[in-house]
Each structure stands twice: as C-alpha cells, then as structure tokens.
Amino acid sequence: MILTNLKPTKEKINTFLPLGSIFVIFAFLDVLTNTFLNQNITGFLPQTLSYIAPLLLGYIGFYLIRIEFSGIKFLDKLNKNINSSNFNAFLTLLILFIIIKAISPLMNWLILEANFAGSSKDDCTGNGACWVFIKVWFNRLMYGLYPDVEQWRVNSAFILLFALVGIAFFVPQKIKKYFIIFLLFVYPFIGIKLLSGGSFGLVYVETAAWGGLSLTFIISAFAILFCFPIGVFLALGRRSSLPAIRYISIGFIELWRGVPLITVLFMAAVMFPMFLPDGTFIDKLIRVLIAITLFEAAYMAEVVRGGLQALPKGQYEAAKSLGMGYWRMNVLIILPQALKLVIPGIANTLLALVKDTPLIFVVGLMELAGMIGLAKTNPKWLGMAMEGYVFAGLVFWIICYAMSRYSQNLEKKLSTER
Amino acid sequence: MNLKKINIENKKIRDLIPQVLTVLALISVIFYFATNAQINMGNRGISFGFGFLSQEASFDIAFSLIEFDGSYSYGRAFLVGLLNTILVSIIGIFLATILGVIVGVARLSNNYLIAKTAEWYVEIFRNIPLILQIFFWYFAALRALPAPENAINFYDISFLTIKGWYIPKFVWINFDIFCYSLILAFISIYFLNRYAKKQREEYGKILPTFTLSLGILISIPLLSFLLLGVSLSFNYPELKQLSETSYTYEKGVSIIPELIALALALSMYTATFIAENVRAGVIGVGKGQKEAAASIGLNKGQILKLVVMPQALRIIIPPTTNQYLNLTKNSSLAAAIAYPDMVLVFAKTALMQTGRAIEIISITMLTYLSLSISISILMNWYNKKMAIKEK
Numbered sequence: 001m002i003l004t005n006l007k008p009t010k011e012k013i014n015t016f017l018p019l020g021s022i023f024v025i026f027a028f029l030d031v032l033t034n035t036f037l038n039q040n041i042t043g044f045l046p047q048t049l050s051y052i053a054p055l056l057l058g059y060i061g062f063y064l065i066r067i068e069f070s071g072i073k074f075l076d077k078l079n080k081n082i083n084s085s086n087f088n089a090f091l092t093l094l095i096l097f098i099i100i101k102a103i104s105p106l107m108n109w110l111i112l113e114a115n116f117a118g119s120s121k122d123d124c125t126g127n128g129a130c131w132v133f134i135k136v137w138f139n140r141l142m143y144g145l146y147p148d149v150e151q152w153r154v155n156s157a158f159i160l161l162f163a164l165v166g167i168a169f170f171v172p173q174k175i176k177k178y179f180i181i182f183l184l185f186v187y188p189f190i191g192i193k194l195l196s197g198g199s200f201g202l203v204y205v206e207t208a209a210w211g212g213l214s215l216t217f218i219i220s221a222f223a224i225l226f227c228f229p230i231g232v233f234l235a236l237g238r239r240s241s242l243p244a245i246r247y248i249s250i251g252f253i254e255l256w257r258g259v260p261l262i263t264v265l266f267m268a269a270v271m272f273p274m275f276l277p278d279g280t281f282i283d284k285l286i287r288v289l290i291a292i293t294l295f296e297a298a299y300m301a302e303v304v305r306g307g308l309q310a311l312p313k314g315q316y317e318a319a320k321s322l323g324m325g326y327w328r329m330n331v332l333i334i335l336p337q338a339l340k341l342v343i344p345g346i347a348n349t350l351l352a353l354v355k356d357t358p359l360i361f362v363v364g365l366m367e368l369a370g371m372i373g374l375a376k377t378n379p380k381w382l383g384m385a386m387e388g389y390v391f392a393g394l395v396f397w398i399i400c401y402a403m404s405r406y407s408q409n410l411e412k413k414l415s416t417e418r
Numbered sequence: 419m420n421l422k423k424i425n426i427e428n429k430k431i432r433d434l435i436p437q438v439l440t441v442l443a444l445i446s447v448i449f450y451f452a453t454n455a456q457i458n459m460g461n462r463g464i465s466f467g468f469g470f471l472s473q474e475a476s477f478d479i480a481f482s483l484i485e486f487d488g489s490y491s492y493g494r495a496f497l498v499g500l501l502n503t504i505l506v507s508i509i510g511i512f513l514a515t516i517l518g519v520i521v522g523v524a525r526l527s528n529n530y531l532i533a534k535t536a537e538w539y540v541e542i543f544r545n546i547p548l549i550l551q552i553f554f555w556y557f558a559a560l561r562a563l564p565a566p567e568n569a570i571n572f573y574d575i576s577f578l579t580i581k582g583w584y585i586p587k588f589v590w591i592n593f594d595i596f597c598y599s600l601i602l603a604f605i606s607i608y609f610l611n612r613y614a615k616k617q618r619e620e621y622g623k624i625l626p627t628f629t630l631s632l633g634i635l636i637s638i639p640l641l642s643f644l645l646l647g648v649s650l651s652f653n654y655p656e657l658k659q660l661s662e663t664s665y666t667y668e669k670g671v672s673i674i675p676e677l678i679a680l681a682l683a684l685s686m687y688t689a690t691f692i693a694e695n696v697r698a699g700v701i702g703v704g705k706g707q708k709e710a711a712a713s714i715g716l717n718k719g720q721i722l723k724l725v726v727m728p729q730a731l732r733i734i735i736p737p738t739t740n741q742y743l744n745l746t747k748n749s750s751l752a753a754a755i756a757y758p759d760m761v762l763v764f765a766k767t768a769l770m771q772t773g774r775a776i777e778i779i780s781i782t783m784l785t786y787l788s789l790s791i792s793i794s795i796l797m798n799w800y801n802k803k804m805a806i807k808e809k
Contacts, residue, residue: 081528081530082530084528091531092531092532095531096531248441254790257790258789258790259783259790260750262761263750263765263783266765267779267783270769271776271779274454274459274776355547358547358549358550359549361754362754369549385561386558389550389554393546393550393554396546396550397542397546400547
C-alpha cells in the first residue's frame with residue numbers, strides 16, 4: 001500500500017512536484033557550491049556518503065517528478081527527453097555532474113588562469129595555459145621557415161585562390177567554364193611560381209623552408225586537384241571491359257589501398273630516388289605530393305566506382321542507343337549522375353586527405369604538427385607540448401568540421417532533385 | 419554476313435590497341451626504373467638481395483615480446499616489429515570495439531543529453547588528425563603523470579607513472595595443460611550448442627544453453643587447477659631505488675607509455691567510425707521487423723537476439739572490418755613516437771643501418787599488403803555467407 005502511495009501520479013502532482021524539485025535543486029546546488037565556491041554543504045555526512053549525496057538526492061528527485069501525462073508542458077518534455085526511466089535519470093545526472101565538475105578546471109586552464117601577454121616563457125606564471133607560446137611562434141606555425149619579408153607571397157597566393165574560387169561562384173554560366181579551366185590549369189603554375197620565386201624579381205625560396213599551416217593547405221589543394229581526375233580514370237578502368245586495363249587498375253588500386261600512407265611516404269623519400277637515373281633530382285616536396293596524390297586517388301577510385309555501380313544499367317543502355325561512344329557516354333551521362341551519388345564519399349576522402357597531411361613530418365617536411373614538434377623542443381620553450389597540440393588540434397578540428405558540415409549541406413541540396 | 423564478320427574483327431582490334439599500349443607503357447616504365455635501380459646500386463657497391471636479413475642487427479629494441487638484443491639478426495628484428503604491430507592492433511581493436519559500440523548505442527538513446535554527448539564525442543575525435551591525437555596523449559597528457567616514487571597507486575597492485583604502467587606479472591605453472599583445458603571447454607560448448615539446437619528444432623525443447631556454456635567454460639579450467647597441477651601466482655611490481663633521486667618498479671610487467679598513447683589514440687579515433695557504423699546498422703533494421711517479431715510473441719530479449727542483431731550485424735560488420743584494417747595500418751604512426759613497431763624497427767632503423775631501401779620498403783609494404791588482402795578475402799567470404807539468400 002505504501003509503495004502504491006509513493007508512486008508519483010497525476011492526482012498527487014501537488015505533493016510530488018514540489019518535493020521532487022526541491023531534491024533536484026538541492027542536488028545541483030550541492031555540486032555547484034562544491035565546484036565553484038569550494039563549500040561542501042553536505043559536509044556533515046560521512047565522506048563517502050557526502051561524495052555521492054548529490055547523485056542520490058537527484059535520483060530521488062527525478063523519480064518523484066516522473067509523472068506521466070502531468071499536463072505541464074515543460075515537465076512532460078523534461079521527462080520524455082532526459083528522465084524517461086530510472087536508468088536514464090541516473091545517466092543524466094552523471095553526465096550533468098561530470099560536465100559541471102569538468103568545466104571549472106577546463107575554463108581555468110584555457111582562459112581564466114592562462115597567460116596571454118608577454119614574449120617569453122618567463123611571462124607565463126600561474127597554472128593555466130601559456131598562450132604566449134602560440135603568440136610568439138604564430139608566424140612560424142603558419143608559414144614554417146619561410147622568410148618573414150617574403151610571407152606576403154604566401155598570403156597573396158592564397159588570397160588569389162580564394163578570390164578566384166569566390167568569383168567563380170558568382171559569374172554567369174558562360175564565363176564560368178573558362179574560370180574553372182584557368183583555376184585548374186593555369187593557377188597552379190602561378191601559385192608555385194609565386195611561392196618558390198626565382199624569377200620576375202622574386203627571391204628564390206627553397207621548398208624545405210615551406211611549412212606550417214600554409215604547407216598543409218598547399219599539399220591538400222594540389223592533392224585534391226590531381227587525385228580527383230586520376231581517381232575517376234582508375235574507377236573507369238576498373239569497370240572497363242578490356243581485361244588488361246581492368247587488371248592493371250585493380251592491381252594499382254589495391255596496392256595503394258593495402259599499405260599505410262607512412263610507408264608510401266618513406267618510399268617516396270628514400271626508395272624513389274634509387275629508381276631515377278644518376279644525377280637527376282626531384283624535389284622532396286614534389287615526390288611527397290605525387291605519393292599522396294596517388295595514394296588518395298586509389299581511395300577516390302573506390303568511391304567513384306561505388307557511384308558507377310549504383311547507377312541503373314538502363315542509363316548505359318539509353319546512352320548507347322543514342323549512338324554515343326564510350327567517352328561521350330561516360331562524360332555526358334554516367335559520370336555526372338554517378339558523382340552526384342557519391343558526394344559524401346568524395347567529401348570523406350578529401351577530409352581524410354586533409355587529416356593525413358600532418359604525416360609528412362616523418363620525411364622531414366614541417367607543416368603545423370611538425371612545426372609544433374620543432375617549437376616545443378626549443379630550449380627556451382620546453383614543456384609547452386599541451387598548448388601546442390591543443391592549438392593544432394583546434395585548428396584542424398575547425399577545418400575538418402567545417403568541411404564535413406559543408407558536405408552534409410551539399411548532399412542535402414543535391415538530393416532534392418532526384 | 420561478311421560485313422558483320424569484319425565489324426566484329428574491327429571491334430576486337432579496337433579493343434586490343436589500348437590494352438597493348440597500356441601494357442607496353444607499364445612494362446617500359448618498370449624496365450626504366452629497374453635499370454636505373456641496378457645502375458644506382460652498382461654505383462654504391464650493393465647488390466639486390468635478401469641476404470642481409472640473416473646479418474647481425476646490432477641495435478637494441480626498447481620493447482619486445484620475444485627475446486631480442488643486438489646479437490640477433492635483422493630478420494628477428496623484423497619479427498619483433500611485426501609482433502609489436504600486431505600487439506598494438508589487437509589492443510586497439512579490442513578497446514575501439516567496446517567504446518564504439520557504447521557510443522553508437524548512446525547516440526540512439528532517447529535521453530537527449532546522452533545522445534548529444536555521444537554525438538559530440540564523435541564530432542570531436544573524428545575531426546582531429548590521428549597523429550595529433552597520438553602526440554597529444556604521448557607528449558602532453560602522459561608526460562603530466564607523476565614520477566615512480568609518487569605513482570598513482572591502484573590498491574598496491576598496479577602503478578601508473580610517467581615511465582609507464584606497471585602491472586602484476588602472471589606466473590604460470592603447467593600453462594600448456596591450462597590451454598588444453600580451455601580448448602576442451604570450447605569444443606564441449608560447441609557440441610552442447612549443436613545438441614541444444616537439435617533438441618529445439620526436433621522436440622521443441624529449449625535448453626538453458628548460455629548458463630550451461632558459462633558453467634563449462636568456468637568448471638573445466640577450474641578442474642585443471644584443482645586436479646592437474648596448474649597454478650597461477652602474481653609478481654606484484656615493487657618500488658626500487660636506483661640512486662638518490664631515481665626510482666623504478668621491478669618484478670612486474672611494464673607497459674611503456676608509447677604503447678599506452680598509441681593504443682588510446684587509435685582506439686578513441688577508430689571508435690568514432692565504429693560508432694557511426696553501429697548506429698547505421700541499428701537504424702537500418704526496419705521498424706516493421708521489430709513489430710512483426712513482437713506480434714508473433716517474441717519477448718524483448720528474443721527480438722534483439724533473433725531478429726534485430728542478425729540483420730544489424732550484416733550492415734555493421736563489413737565497414738567495421740574495414741575500420742579494423744585501417745586501425746592496423748594506422749598503427750604504423752607508431753614511428754612518430756618511437757613505439758618499436760614494424761615501420762620504426764625495420765623501415766627506419768634497419769634501413770638506416772643497411773641502406774637497402776628497395777628491399778626493406780618492399781618487405782614492409784608487402785607485409786601490410788598481404789595483411790589487407792587476406793582480411794579482404796575473409797571479408798568477401800563472410801559477405802557471401804551472410805548475404806540474404808533469396809529464394
């Protein structure tokens with residue numbers, strides 16, 4: 001009888017709701033004062049009991065306010081979303097308390113006790129992060145060992161790229177074609193010339209000095225540009241009816257997909273020079289770029305093949321019955337549809353490519369992660385690994401998260417047409 | 419008639435030309451590279467061959483599962499690296515699966531907070547390059563651990579320090595008998611299940627297979643302890659002073675921080691992808707399936723075991739195996755933090771000492787390649803077996 005009386009129902013809402021709310025509020029009050037004011041309001045209890053008191057109180061409180069069809073909109077929503085069963089209530093409390101407990105030291109380290117002003121490690125007092133490290137090294141982290149006075153060249157190369165891409169979005173369809181051709185075939189050479197210099201009155205900057213985040217962008221941009229067409233050709237090759245071409249494509253794709261990128265990079269850096277005639281020298285950056293491009297092209301090929309396979313056979317037959325040849329059929333009918341089907345896959349491959357770029361440090365090229373490795377071993381800045389990697393992680397996270405969001409939007413936008 | 423024949427021949431020739439051209443191009447590129455390599459190696463006074471594998475390696479490896487020191491051969495060093503790669507992959511796969519399944523199920527929770535937390539876990543760890551995560555754990559998080567004398571103490575059994583994690587060492591007597599008893603237990607469980615299936619299908623009797631299997635799994639090894647002289651004791655790690663300020667633990671097993679960092683980063687990163695697979699798999703099972711199962715009178719546990727899981731697993735397993743493969747390949751990032759895996763031991767240290775770039779890189783790549791291909795063959799076989807058999 002007592003048990004049925006204790007079950008919260010709508011009839012007794014006037015007793016249960018205030019009682020339960022008091023329990024819940026008290027539980028949160030306990031945790032909040034504990035973390036932010038260093039006051040333990042349940043200190044009179046034994047230590048273990050005091051420790052789990054908020055969990056216990058909150059649990060009882062959540063049980064008491066779990067009234068089905070109470071008629072109060074807020075309460076119903078609360079119960080449905082975070083308090084639908086005993087187990088859920090427990091997890092909810094656990095997660096909320098962990099977040100409250102974690103937020104205070106995290107904020108202290110990140111902002112409140114962190115140091116922003118200064119120019120050397122000695123300016124970093126207190127227990128927080130030393131963002132001075134990032135501030136002092138910022139230039140290096142972005143441009144690597146590129147000479148300071150020449151950095152406008154890196155900036156202008158990227159500004160030009162973004163401007164061209166931006167304009168290409170808005171110009172009328174007729175001129176767009178030429179813009180894209182210019183972007184794909186002319187701009188890369190302008191960009192390289194601008195970065196490396198050596199003529200037109202620009203000082204020569206060797207590729208070993210390129211680095212930092214800008215190198216990440218350079219490698220990603222070139223690899224994306226070239227891995228896409230190669231991947232499409234490989235995918236077509238794999239589905240070709242000509243056995244020699246099919247087997248060569250399969251072998252090529254599976255070879256690259258079966259090995260880790262790090263061994264491919266080693267191959268490009270150490271083994272590949274052995275295959276060239278004595279005396280010829282290909283720049284390390286170019287070797288690494290080719291390796292990354294071929295590696296990602298194999299993954300791209302598999303994604304595109306997925307799209308080709310998903311296309312109904314009727315599309316091929318219709319194109320052929322119109323008298324189209326192999327290339328016209330693929331370029332005009334098959335590929336536009338197949339590529340649209342696999343946009344998420346393509347975006348994921350490009351995302352993987354961007355995430356793979358930090359790996360190039362194993363062959364001695366210093367992009368963002370590599371530069372942080374260099375900076376943290378500087379005798380004046382020892383012990384700054386945490387700040388450095390948190391910063392690098394944040395930068396990469398923003399880039400990758402933005403990319404994945406963009407691809408999701410693109411997918412939604414294009415899927416409406418079908 | 420004649421015209422048609424010519425047309426077919428024409429098509430044959432049309433098909434032949436590009437193939438012949440591609441093959442010729444490929445052969446000439448390979449030939450070009452091979453001649454260059456031969457000339458280059460001749461200039462350096464080395465000849466192509468794998469004889470160096472039996473030469474003395476004369477370097478030490480910090481962490482090895484089998485006995486190794488400088489007097490062993492390069493071939494042995496390769497084996498040490500391979501075993502270390504396999505070790506970290508197995509640990510990573512184990513942890514990633516557990517974490518991935520938990521997060522994947524949490525993303526489907528009807529509790530808003532849990533679903534959101536799981537979603538943010540996935541969004542955060544999936545979008546940070548793996549190498550940065552490894553660096554973070556190794557250079558930042560694990561370096562913040564205390565020195566051995568102030569170790570984080572887990573009930574005096576194991577100790578977490580900046581030098582690694584010390585756990586008790588298992589000391590077995592008659593370990594082989596214990597292994598035989600385990601094998602025996604598994605065989606009897608297999609026959610029990612076959613018997614139970616027969617009983618269920620022919621007589622409609624349902625045996626408590628799970629409880630019985632668990633009983634067998636515990637009782638047979640236990641009998642081997644009691645009757646056949648198998649015994650197990652632990653060597654607990656003990657603090658030992660090396661000099662005035664330097665301490666270490668001995669007697670236990672030391673798990674080096676490189677391994678911890680690598681396993682943590684690999685499993686947390688891969689778990690995000692596995693979580694997405696699990697989510698897709700569970701969503702992929704239609705609601706009608708569950709309703710149909712409920713309407714023929716199956717209870718909740720039976721619905722999960724007999725209807726939802728078999729269908730969800732069919733969606734989950736192929737991409738998840740792919741992730742396992744990725745994890746194994748990603749374990750090669752060990753080279754960045756000096757965990758002695760195959761790439762570091764063989765493709766870096768051994769290559770530097772011998773200068774045999776072509777042989778060593780080829781062996782390393784071929785090892786990974788054969789691993790990938792064997793797993794994908796296994797996968798294709800599994801897919802064929804699991805594919806819906808349409809009548």
